[in-house]
Amino acid sequence: MARVTKSKTKQAPVLLWFRRDLRLTDQDAVAAAAESGAPVIPVFILDDSDRKPQRAIGGAARWWLHHSLESLAGSLDKLGSPLILRRGDAVETILALVQETGAEAIHTGFMPDPGDRATDKAIAEALERQDCRLHRHRTALLHDPHKIKTQTGNPFRVFTPFSKAFEAQVHVRPPAPAPKHLIPSTQTKSDKLADWELLPTIPWDKGMAEEWTPGEAGAGVRLADFVADAVNDYEKGRDIPGDAGTSRLSPHLHWGEISPWQVWEVVGEAKGHGGVATYRRELIWREFAAHLLWHFPQITDQPLRPEFAEFPWREDHAGETAWQRGQTGIPIVDAGMRELWALGWMHNRVRMIVASLLVKHLLIPWKDGENWFWDTLVDADLAANCVNWQWVAGCGADAAPFFRIFNPVLQGKKFDPSGRYVRDWVPELAKLPDAYIHEPWTAPEAVLRAAGVRLGVTYPMPVVDLAAGRARALAALKQATGRGS
Template structure:
């Protein structure tokens, strides 16, 4: 009797270096590639609007790739376990393979599904496609999870030579008679109101685009990455974060590409970039071992931090809209809204501004990023926000408060980034582009700017708000005594 196997795709939308796919192909006569859309099971962290947009494109790309092998992606919607059981009954499948996810809600769900399918008599197996190492494989000398990145990555670095990608298949088994697939459009992933013009102009989801993007970066820009990555006006980063999140490319393949060009991925000039792959690993290590950190501080002293209550809604809206009156902050927030992405240096600046100058909860920022980022990854998002707020693992000290003016003058010296995203300030001289409120009134008038009309006046005083943040931190320090 032919052996029929289900390959359950999730955030591993690729054929290259796909362990679940390779395992499914063993003794497989018929293959059923399946995607089940079940966002309710991911609550309270169901994909945001920008992520849904990317997912639509990624699924379309995956289906097209499978069709070149004479098959296609069977799309279903509903409770994942019920849909998988329905497909098993229709196809006679005896095995199901998938690649693991590590965010708390999905991990718990997948555990229940594996147990139920095995109780049904099926062989259900999960695999690692998204990380270099499983979170439980890397531990301190006492067997504890790491909370400091440098020590974590040092332990990983000793094992990097053991890591390599799997090849993409050259053929795939044909599908059996199976249920009809839902049209991708039925998942309603794209916005009804077309606010996604900037996303479509900026990104191409899918495995082909991911591989092309990675090759172009590794064969070119990676040499200048250590310095260029901090300059938001330049295309100095890899721009792979969304492709990695949706599994259109895996970190093992990226690392292999680096090795093809450079013998030692831990040596200059590529070490800085490879460390960023390590930071991604660290984020998943933390969310696996400390699942509460999606909503609560890892450093529990920060539960006592007195966040601002007065005028909080107005200030949050101004930050979300890029109308704070602080040019580097506003440029970043407008870039985010238009493209679904923000330069990492600017992410740190806008996060520091929200949590320290505005003294609004990091959870509010994390939620906004979750809905607006095309690379919204729960592990990375949680780690990044807790780092900025000073309450997470290996975090920036709370008293380290980014000055957005100084950050702009250092990393956007000519003001090119601000001028692109805040064009109303374009005619200001470099001297004032990052602090227009200090410009002489005649110069502002000549540039066609009236603060409060053409561009907002600052919603907080940077010096006074810094002092208020430090005073609030004294409450945290007292809580730890």
């Protein structure tokens, strides 16, 4: 296609390329495009090509993206600049848009994922021969991953020193308002969102639709509710899966429907509440995960600690399938996996418990669990997913030692003592007394019968003996690293 010739009297447009920053408020790429004084062409590209090293989004994330784009498109319509949707290889699509529109600049956010960085590099190199420049803005992170370093000039691999350096070096600026108007450009052809078929054809998304409101407005409501209802008790409440003690902002933050600056600021305004520092520390952990992915992109597939490269993982199709379906026979694990399937989300404490069972008691590779989370989480973030799975598996940066193996029964008794969470998600056990709700296989037959539970029939027996699974995991650790305790 021939390049559009720029008129001497008509200013060339700029492309406003949205990625995982689907908002207008406190969005530096949006602000820069508005301040340019040029006509603005907002665009989102669905790149589900097989180009490496990018990674196609999972099923639950596709559901979220559909609704988030609907919300963003509505907000942009009010500003006078409709959202242009294109599907295809991001590099080819951006270059084609430059040719079609005669754009003189591209404003976008930079992302820490290896695929996004490769895309940016390819676009910047291609644009060197054209009258157009790529401007990347920090829209998703509080810090620049390449700037914070240890005293020796290396990236951080341990969280506590990173968090101290972050607090000392990073100025978390106040959030900025959304522009009131964007100068519209001439009409550019767009795909129809429905044609992308991001929504499931089999309606498994009812629970997600009831739980979530994707988009910038929904993110604002979720933040306000958290500050009003939960931040005061967050330090303790975040570990209780049966309570609404967490912010549930992770999918909104992942898709950039709310800025981390805004979350940091609004939570901080809840002065006198004990959970503020703890919650901000969780935001810094999110930054740490992005920092690790930026400097060690191999962690998407390989353990950061080389001694785990030859770890003796097992292939256990039956065990893995039982784990995925919430049919392991271990109540707290099954509750978490069913919550994940229904809502596209799982409580953070339970994420650690289910991950530990998979990689330690069952000795199934962490990558298998990470892949399942990637497909089923609405907040499936590449940095957080890989870093947190490697943390549980003991093979990543600042990881929990492999020999620290969660006992899911003890975890359930400690953090769900009344069994409320288990009863919500594993209703076949709802009538069991508290004493047996987390280990029904220990209940006397009369108790099981009174509760309507038939082990192996209405609820499965455990897929693994926890003591034997722990011993097997320690033996595997010793084989791989020479350390068993």
